[in-house]
Amino acid sequence: MLPQGHIEELRVAVGSDGLITGESQLQTYECDGLTNFRVMPGAVVLPRTSAEVQAVVRVCARHKIPFVSRGAGTGLSGGALPSAGGVVISLARMNRILEVNIADKYVVVEPGVINSHVTQRVAPQGYFYAPDPSSQSVCTIGGNVAENSGGAHCLKYGFTVTHTLALEVVLPNGEIVQLGSPTLDAPEYDLAGVFVGSEGTLGVTTKVTLRIVKRPEVVQTLLAAFDSPQAAGQTVSDIIAARMLPSALEIMDTLAIEAAEAAVHANYPMCGGLLLVELDGPGSEVDALMRQVLEICRNNGAQETRLAQSEAERMLVWKGRKAAFAAMGRISPNYIVQDGVIPRTALPRVLSEIDRMATAVGLRVANVFHAGDGNLHPLVLYDRSIDGQEEKALDLSYRILHLCVDSGGSITGEHGVGKEKQEALGYMFSEPDLDTMQLIRCAFDPANISNPDKVFPRTRLCGDKPGPYTPHPLETAGIAEIF
Amino acid sequence: MTTVAAITREECKTRLATIAGAERVARAGETVTVAASDAEQFSEILRFANSNGIAVTPCGSGTKQSWGNAVEAGIRLDLSRMNKLREHAWQDMTCTVEAGCTWATMQAELAHHGQMVALDPLWPERATVGGIVAANDGGSLRLKYGGLRDLIIGMSVVLADGTIAKTGGKVVKNVAGYDLHKLMTGSFGTLGVITEVNFRLHPLEANTQTWTAVAPEPMQFDRALRSLLDSQLTPSSVQLRLNARECTMDVRVAAPAECMDEHSAKLSKIFGAVELSPSDEIVWQTRQELHDTANAVVLKISTLPSDLCLLCSELQDWAAQKGVEIAVVAQANGLVTATLKTAPDAAIAIIDQLRERLRKVGGSVVALQVPGPLRNSLDVWGCESNALPLMKEIKRRFDPNRILNPGRFVGNI
Numbered sequence: 001m002l003p004q005g006h007i008e009e010l011r012v013a014v015g016s017d018g019l020i021t022g023e024s025q026l027q028t029y030e031c032d033g034l035t036n037f038r039v040m041p042g043a044v045v046l047p048r049t050s051a052e053v054q055a056v057v058r059v060c061a062r063h064k065i066p067f068v069s070r071g072a073g074t075g076l077s078g079g080a081l082p083s084a085g086g087v088v089i090s091l092a093r094m095n096r097i098l099e100v101n102i103a104d105k106y107v108v109v110e111p112g113v114i115n116s117h118v119t120q121r122v123a124p125q126g127y128f129y130a131p132d133p134s135s136q137s138v139c140t141i142g143g144n145v146a147e148n149s150g151g152a153h154c155l156k157y158g159f160t161v162t163h164t165l166a167l168e169v170v171l172p173n174g175e176i177v178q179l180g181s182p183t184l185d186a187p188e189y190d191l192a193g194v195f196v197g198s199e200g201t202l203g204v205t206t207k208v209t210l211r212i213v214k215r216p217e218v219v220q221t222l223l224a225a226f227d228s229p230q231a232a233g234q235t236v237s238d239i240i241a242a243r244m245l246p247s248a249l250e251i252m253d254t255l256a257i258e259a260a261e262a263a264v265h266a267n268y269p270m271c272g273g274l275l276l277v278e279l280d281g282p283g284s285e286v287d288a289l290m291r292q293v294l295e296i297c298r299n300n301g302a303q304e305t306r307l308a309q310s311e312a313e314r315m316l317v318w319k320g321r322k323a324a325f326a327a328m329g330r331i332s333p334n335y336i337v338q339d340g341v342i343p344r345t346a347l348p349r350v351l352s353e354i355d356r357m358a359t360a361v362g363l364r365v366a367n368v369f370h371a372g373d374g375n376l377h378p379l380v381l382y383d384r385s386i387d388g389q390e391e392k393a394l395d396l397s398y399r400i401l402h403l404c405v406d407s408g409g410s411i412t413g414e415h416g417v418g419k420e421k422q423e424a425l426g427y428m429f430s431e432p433d434l435d436t437m438q439l440i441r442c443a444f445d446p447a448n449i450s451n452p453d454k455v456f457p458r459t460r461l462c463g464d465k466p467g468p469y470t471p472h473p474l475e476t477a478g479i480a481e482i483f
Numbered sequence: 484m485t486t487v488a489a490i491t492r493e494e495c496k497t498r499l500a501t502i503a504g505a506e507r508v509a510r511a512g513e514t515v516t517v518a519a520s521d522a523e524q525f526s527e528i529l530r531f532a533n534s535n536g537i538a539v540t541p542c543g544s545g546t547k548q549s550w551g552n553a554v555e556a557g558i559r560l561d562l563s564r565m566n567k568l569r570e571h572a573w574q575d576m577t578c579t580v581e582a583g584c585t586w587a588t589m590q591a592e593l594a595h596h597g598q599m600v601a602l603d604p605l606w607p608e609r610a611t612v613g614g615i616v617a618a619n620d621g622g623s624l625r626l627k628y629g630g631l632r633d634l635i636i637g638m639s640v641v642l643a644d645g646t647i648a649k650t651g652g653k654v655v656k657n658v659a660g661y662d663l664h665k666l667m668t669g670s671f672g673t674l675g676v677i678t679e680v681n682f683r684l685h686p687l688e689a690n691t692q693t694w695t696a697v698a699p700e701p702m703q704f705d706r707a708l709r710s711l712l713d714s715q716l717t718p719s720s721v722q723l724r725l726n727a728r729e730c731t732m733d734v735r736v737a738a739p740a741e742c743m744d745e746h747s748a749k750l751s752k753i754f755g756a757v758e759l760s761p762s763d764e765i766v767w768q769t770r771q772e773l774h775d776t777a778n779a780v781v782l783k784i785s786t787l788p789s790d791l792c793l794l795c796s797e798l799q800d801w802a803a804q805k806g807v808e809i810a811v812v813a814q815a816n817g818l819v820t821a822t823l824k825t826a827p828d829a830a831i832a833i834i835d836q837l838r839e840r841l842r843k844v845g846g847s848v849v850a851l852q853v854p855g856p857l858r859n860s861l862d863v864w865g866c867e868s869n870a871l872p873l874m875k876e877i878k879r880r881f882d883p884n885r886i887l888n889p890g891r892f893v894g895n896i
Contacts, residue, residue, distance in 0.1 A: 103709060103789035104817075126713075148658045159656070161665075162633050166845075177870040181845040183785040183817055184630070185619065185669070187864040187893050189874050193632050193665030197658050217715040237574055243597060243686035281717060284742040341654045343575040373656040374575070410657040417659055428659055429649070436640075436648035437661040439880040443873065455660070 001085030002042035006063050010045055010087065013055035018093075020044040029088045032073040032080040033135075037419050041068075041082035048093045050168060050176060050206040057204060058174035060087055060449055068451045069204045071112060071140030075147060076337055077418030079199045083452060089204055091142045097121050098207070106165055106182050108209050111142025115149075118210065127212040130157035133414065134322040145205050148197030150414035152321065153278075155372035156247040157213065159414070161196040168207035169195060172445040182209050194440060199416050200451035202444040216280035219247070220290050221314045224297040225271035225304040229253045229367060232273035233347040235300040236371045239277065240344070242296065244289055248278040249372030255331065256324050256366045256379070263327035266320025269304050275371070276321060324368045325379065332364070332381035334390070336397045339415040340404030344374045350407055354378055354400055361392050365400075375413035376404070402427055417455045426457035438462075490535055495557065502527045507564075516542075518561040522639060522647050522678045525560060529676065530645035532558050532886050539886050541672045543583055543611025547618045550851045551671050551891045553858060562613050565678060568592045570653075576684040577636065577653050582613025582677045594687060601628035601685040605771050613677045619669030623720035623735070623767055626816050628685060631668050637681035638664035640674075643882040648675075655683045666877070672888040673896050674881045688719060688737035694747070695762035696754055701730045701795035707754045708732070712788060712815060716749055721815035724769050725795050727808065733766045734759075770812045773822045774852065780830045781852035784819035784837060787844050791817065794840075801836065805829045817846075827857040838865050866893035 002021075011019050020026060021043050030038045042065075047053045060067045066083035070090050073080055082088050095112035102125045107118060115136040118129035132151035133139055139149070144160045145167065154162075166180035180192030195202055226232045232251045239246065252260065252274045260266055268274055277293055279286045290307070297305050308314040328335040342350050351367065358365040358380075366379040378400050382393035401411045401424045411417070411424040426434070434456060442462035444450070490498075492515055499517045500508045507518045519525050532539045540556035542548060544563065562583035570579040573596035580589050586607040593599055603622035604615045615621075616638075621630045628634070637651030640663070650663035667677055698704060701723060711721060711734065720735040736746050751759055774781055786794050791813050798821060802809035808824040823830050837848045850863040868874070871894045878885075878896045890896070 101787075102713070104787040105712075150656060150658075154656060158629065158633055159658075161662070162629060171873065177873060178868065179870055181785075181847070183787055183841075183844060183846045184625075185783070185785050185818060186845070186847050186868065187849050187866045188868045188870065189670055189674075189877065190619075190632060190665045190668060191870055191873065191877075193668075194662055196662075198661055214713065214715055240576060241574065243689065245685070282715060282738070282742065282746070284745050285738055288739050288741060341652075341656050343572060343577070343654055345572070345574045370656070374654055375656045408652075409654050410652050410659045412659050413654075413656040414658055421659075425659055428652075432646045433648045433650065434660070436642065436646060436650070436663060440661050440663070440666065440877065443877040443880045 002065065006059065006065060007043055009059045010043055010056060013059055014045045014047050014052050018046045018048065018052070020046070029070065029082060029090070032070070032075045032078060034076055034078040034081070034418065034420055037078045037081050039082050039084050041088045042085040044088040044090055046090045046093050050170065053089060053170045053204055053206050054174055054176055056087065056089055057170050057172065061173050061447065064447055064449055066449050066452050069142065069146070069200050071143030072114070072138050074135040074139040075143060075416065075418065076339070077412070077416040077420045079146060079416050079418035079451070079454065080143070081419050091140065094206065102127065104182065105212050106209055107212055108207060109141050110207060111140060111145070111205050113141050115139050115141060115144060118212070122212050126215050128215050129210060130163055130213050131160050134325065141208050141210065142205055145196050145208055146198070146200045147414070147416040150370070150375070152248045152250055152370060155249060155370065156245050161193060163211040164192055164196050164208060165211055166209035167192050167195055167205050170204045170206055172203055172447065172450040176206070180209070199418060199455050201441055201455055203450055218283040218286045219278065219280040219314070220286050221308040221317055222277045222290065222293060223269065223306045223317060224275045224277065224302040225269040226273040226275060226300065226302055227271065229273035229351050230348040231300055232275040233351070233371060235275055235297055235302070236347070237344060238296045238300065239293055240372070242292055244292070246277055246372060247280045248276065249370070250276040250321055251367070251369050251371040252321070252324065253367040255364060256368045259327035259331045259366065260320040260324050262330040264319050264323045266316050268320055269306065271303060276317065321368070325377070328366060328379050328381065332383070334382050334384045336380040336382070336393055337415070338376070338378045338380065338397045338400055339412045340376045340378070340401050340409060341413040342374045342376065342404050342407045342409035344371070346407040346409070347371065347374065350376070350403060353403055357396060357399060361396055363393055363396055370413070373413070374409060398424060419454055422455065422457050425455065492557070495537065498531055499528060499558070502531070514556055514559050516559040516561050518564050520564045522641055525641045525676055525678060526645040526647050528558065528560065529641055529643055533643050533645065533884055536884055537886060538889050540888055541613065541617070541676045543614035544585065544609045546606045546610045547614055547620070550618060552863060552895065554888050554891050560676060562611060562678070569679065571596065572653070573598060577655065577681060578684060579653065579679060579681045580612050581679055583611050586610055586612060586615060593684060597687050598684040599687050600634055600682045602631065602634060603767070605774055612680055616668050616677055616680055617670065617672050622770055623722055623814050625818070626721060626814065627717060627719045632665055634682050635664050635668060635680055636683050638667060638677060639679035640667055641676045641678055643675070643884065643887050651681060653681050671892045673878060673892045674887065676887070690740050690743070691719065691735055691737045692743055692747070693733055693735045693762050693764055693766060694750060694759045695766060696732045696757045696759045698730050698732070698757060701725060701792045701799065703757065704730065704732045705792040707757060708792060708815065709789065710753050714749070714753060716746060720767060723791060723795055723811070723813040724766070725799060725811040725813070730795065733762065735767065770820050773810055773812055773820050776810070776822045776824070778854050779822040779824045779852070780850060780854065780857070782821045782823070782834065783849045783851050784821060784841070784846065786817050786819065786841055786846040788815055788817045790844060791815070791819070794819065797840070801833055805833065807833065827860070830857065831861060834861070842867070864893040
């Protein structure tokens with residue numbers, strides 16, 4: 001689909017061994033972790049350096065070829081879905097850790113470095129990289145930056161943006177800029193803060209300076225079994241009200257426990273609502289706070305509480321939790337993962353409402369959530385082979401997102417908007433809000449070639465007139481089309 | 484900008500009076516101040532200013548109006564009537580507060596439920612939420628809780644063309660859309676007028692203890708500071724204080740009472756031969772005292788934490804060589820406040836020397852407060868970013884007529 005001349009220019013940029021154009025190989029790149037959307041790219045490039053990324057982006061800019069950068073392709077919202085006939089910039093070969101500075105607690109990495117490799121690298125000095133999405137053993141830092149990935153421990157430690165000090169970025173016009181600095185408060189707009197979570201729409205990051213954190217003296221993980229997720233949810237509220245900030249608070253319902261048990265035998269107690277509480281910090285503080293947590297659990301009717309007795313046991317608890325999405329395959333042929341956020345206090349009401357909505361359409365919804373920060377992951381279970389069930393499941397999953405927005409929350413806590421939730425973004429934000437975001441996009445990417453047709457409910461071209469949307473001259477003239 | 488405005492100040496005043504009420508509008512010289520009551524009024528005022536090319540300065544209580552390049556504003560937007568804590572969802576640990584609310588008022592209300600915004604900015608009794616956010620101020624608590632970037636979860640802003648926009652939300656975890664609030668934080672009112680801010684909250688530190696150690700020379704703390712930062716203790720605040728006579732290091736820990744003795748023992752071990760004694764919370768006011776120094780140049784220096792003691796030591800030497808009176812508060816996260824009492828030439832020389840020195844670690848020096856004449860003969864920001872053209876393009880998109888604090892920020896944005 002790409003003209004041969006453009007392909008040759010890309011070959012000059014990255015060399016023949018860095019270019020994929022064969023159809024069977026291109027198929028690997030036609031989707032990310034959201035597999036029900038598939039689009040064939042025109043070419044895939046595998047640059048090894050910032051300069052090669054820059055050369056590729058310049059080719060794209062010259063010919064207005066849409067491009068999307070891609071790490072490991074684990075994203076769950078279609079953020080790395082190619083544009084038809086566009087270029088995929090795979091950063092898999094840019095996987096070096098360039099600098100480790102323990103005294104100042106930062107590392108500099110290339111975007112293709114795998115999340116958990118950062119921790120592995122600094123673990124001997126007693127440090128770790130805090131954001132821990134469930135896919136951390138395969139997902140890359142570049143993808144984490146694009147999505148502002150979270151994980152189970154962001155209640156206490158924050159998200160990717162909390163740990164991003166600086167970025168090297170190839171802008172959509174091919175210029176390379178440094179955003180931020182390893183030192184705090186560089187005199188500039190916080191463009192690194194804006195870039196993180198922009199889902200590949202503002203350029204390609206080629207170097208990331210990440211904060212690392214000292215491993216706490218003690219980590220304790222408690223499992224508490226309740227009759228219902230609502231009771232577990234109340235316990236979460238009481239723990240927070242007692243002025244504690246646990247490093248993680250996770251809830252799983254019966255379906256999720258069943259699936260996790262089937263997949264990794266985590267030895268979870270079978271119950272209606274399983275609460276996982278993790279506390280970390282200086283030993284004496286953790287001991288004192290865990291005593292309080294146990295009392296709160298008992299007051300909320302916990303049938304059983306179980307403190308992990310060894311690091312191996314603790315790891316197994318987390319393995320079950322992190323495998324929960326994939327484990328759904330054990331109990332349902334197909335499923336949709338959602339990622340809504342609600343204020344914590346809305347939890348009991350929203351869970352009951354999701355139950356009611358699922359029952360009304362005859363589907364099952366499993367619930368796994370980061371309860372401390374109100375991030376729900378409802379898993380809508382269905383069977384594609386039954387006529388009409390996929391549509392029903394999709395509809396239910398979108399209505400759950402609307403419910404989250406109506407409850408004062410958000411359509412996405414960590415998976416991003418991508419291709420999947422564009423329309424829902426329009427439900428969450430008004431037109432002036434979206435137009436204001438467009439001002440940023442147009443400043444970075446006036447030609448709209450960096451991961452276009454994502455995030456926003458409809459594509460807007462960058463005319464020169466700022467402010468509320470007016471038709472672009474090209475659109476009025478019938479030369480360009482607004483989708 | 485003000486000189487090319489086609490309408491007179493009196494006409495401007497009259498127009499603003501029809502929007503906000505005559506009693507809310509006052510003129511002093513070339514500036515008309517208007518105290519509007521809500522975002523809709525500010526929107527209308529900005530539309531008017533935008534279409535007439537009148538420069539606008541947003542203002543809370545004015546504590547930091549002297550920071551950055553001077554702006555001659557035709558209209559001063561007084562946010563002081565938008566001063567309410569709109570919502571405190573204490574079980575969700577979030578709040579929504581209007582930009583003109585003073586920091587102390589907000590914190591006092593949040594404290595009813597044992598909560599706080601975990602930030603200790605300058606002049607909390609007077610400084611407003613909007614001004615603190617626009618200037619990205621923050622104090623020693625940043626070591627433990629992060630800065631405003633980490634505490635703000637949403638915002639309402641009014642743009643130059645009057646558009647009222649919301650960004651983020653009221654939940655702590657949220658990746659929907661661009662984080663416009665990160666762009667607004669620290670942008671010194673050059674991109675929009677902040678009218679409301681949503682914060683994530685933390686529990687109040689119920690039980691805290693501060694310890695202080697004294698040494699003749701900053702490098703004597705180098706080993707202790709490094710091992711403290713490399714330890715598993717999680718102090719809320721750590722700072723070095725430096726004047727001509729001595730150097731002091733303060734550490735504050737928040738922990739349950741029954742754990743404090745253990746922390747104290749660990750700290751003593753880290754400090755080794757340097758004696759550590761319990762001291763008073765008042766030591767954390769020193770940064771503000773430096774900012775209150777009359778007729779001094781006040782610098783915000785940013786360096787790497789491992790460089791702090793050496794930097795302090797060199798500052799002490801340079802000041803002694805040049806006969807400059809210097810005082811410093813250096814936070815363990817690498818942010819340093821320094822006051823210089825000296826003639827302008829010597830101050831400029833020290834700033835140039837510092838910038839040259841900090842270039843290799845990616846550090847920076849901003850001259851926040853500069854006595855009168857020096858302000859115009861000095862690059863107060865010292866921005867060397869290669870992203871400056873991009874920043875200017877963002878400014879152009881947000882404020883094409885350059886009415887919002889024109890020239891105030893880096894690169895005369």
